[in-house]
Amino acid sequence: MAEKEYFLGLVQERVANACIGNSTLRNQGFPGLVKVAREFLADLKLIELRDMTSEQFGEWLDRQTDILRSRFPEGAQDNWGAARKAINVFLEEAFYNKFLVEEYGLHRLAEFLELPLDGKVVRKIKEESKNYEKCFSLGQWKGIKNLTAEQSASFQQCAAELATKRGIQRVCLDLWYWRRDDKTGN
Numbered sequence: 001m002a003e004k005e006y007f008l009g010l011v012q013e014r015v016a017n018a019c020i021g022n023s024t025l026r027n028q029g030f031p032g033l034v035k036v037a038r039e040f041l042a043d044l045k046l047i048e049l050r051d052m053t054s055e056q057f058g059e060w061l062d063r064q065t066d067i068l069r070s071r072f073p074e075g076a077q078d079n080w081g082a083a084r085k086a087i088n089v090f091l092e093e094a095f096y097n098k099f100l101v102e103e104y105g106l107h108r109l110a111e112f113l114e115l116p117l118d119g120k121v122v123r124k125i126k127e128e129s130k131n132y133e134k135c136f137s138l139g140q141w142k143g144i145k146n147l148t149a150e151q152s153a154s155f156q157q158c159a160a161e162l163a164t165k166r167g168i169q170r171v172c173l174d175l176w177y178w179r180r181d182d183k184t185g186n
Contacts, residue, residue: 016041030076081147113171
């Protein structure tokens, strides 16, 4: 049993290190931010997610965002957006990892996972949501550093509507917005 737990820890650490790099948290302006985020995510207790409801997951995500933010280097601790983005990017990649999904039942989170937000993603949400009044009126994007929980919730709601229209989960929009050639549709 100890070997399996050790292996899963290595997988989780690999996912954290692979998905949280300088480009993930670019322009956040604080040395050590990436290292802190990677270490925090490598140590998350993913077993806690196994049987969560949507409400429980939301509370867990908010709590983890606050904990990570509090561990950021001095001067970065008010950066809610960077903490939330790091966790969302990590959870997305963990969701796509066979070993972590099977062990921790992460497939059950498909409907709950948030879309990691950044300038490109927000631009795509706004382009696609011109027919959705609430989405279209979200205001000017001021960057991850300035993202608040309220703004994030509004973008997440719009993303959920757009994902439903495509027949996918909200978190999967990241694949469309970042991984697809613009000639293939958005």
